[in-house]
Amino acid sequence: MTPQQASPWNFEFDKMDSAVAALQIRTQAHAEQLATHAHAQGQLVMVLRGAMTCEVPGALWMAPIHGGLWIPGGVPHGNRVTPDANVCFVFVSQEAAAAMPRSCCALGISPLLRELVLHLAAMPKHAPHDAAAQRLQAVLLDQLVRMPAEAMHLPVSDEPRLRRVVEALMHDPSDRSTSAQWASRLAMSERTFARLVQQETGMSFGRWRQRLHLIVALQWLASGRTVQQVAGDLGYDAAGAFIAMFRKAMGQPPARYLAERRLAQGAERAIVTSPE
Structure with missing residues (x-):
């Protein structure tokens, strides 16, 4: 600004x-x-x-x-x-x-x-x-x-151990560490880690991280990054895997999702500004 x-x-x-x-x-x-x-x-x-x-x-x-x-x-x-x-x-x-x-x-x-x-x-x-x-x-x-x-939100927690996970993945969403690896970093068993994530967020770790990826992806796509760039920056080996995840969660692939929202916005603007 x-x-x-x-x-x-x-x-x-x-x-x-x-x-x-x-x-x-x-x-x-x-x-x-x-x-x-x-x-x-x-x-x-x-x-x-x-x-x-x-x-x-x-x-x-x-x-x-x-x-x-x-x-x-x-x-x-x-x-x-x-x-x-x-x-x-x-x-x-x-x-x-x-x-x-x-x-x-x-x-x-x-x-x-x-x-x-x-x-x-x-x-x-x-x-x-x-x-x-x-x-x-x-x-x-x-x-x-x-x-x-x-609905487009990510449950987060102030529980100190999970806060470390949240901050780390927000800083580097491409981190593909497994729940077992995160559990080890936090000095707990994988079962305890899974139970803690479910208790604090209402989601499994895999589903929670997918929601995080969706929110970050929508931000990046709205800022002008390509689907290929977003897929790579989120740690996906191929754009196709990212597109499949996005389609399953949002009901359509990312390019169509953004195109339809922009088309709708253009139509709304035309309706509002029409002299008739």
């Missing part, structure tokens, strides 16, 4: 005196990251380009390209936005967010909601109290509660 650009990193939450506030950021050639924090307002993250992950207690959530992520007020969270991203942040007061989910969730974004957010983010700072702005906020809130939830 440029130094003059509005940033959620320095948004003055204590001075927010409207039901809704929005701003738009564009990252440069490097990722932007914000350490764990919390605020009273609920927060919608809407990704127009790139991707954003958000770690909350017990889970790592992803807001994929052209989708959104809802973070309720008071929830501690840390954000990481990919390089060359375009993201809108919408902050909703406690009262206005009363009908929103009480826990984090990924949301679909309708073309109408998308345009409402963009319009609100482009308004001057003094505008939120104008009658027109207040009507816009009311429509935005009405649309927000209607958005469908989508």
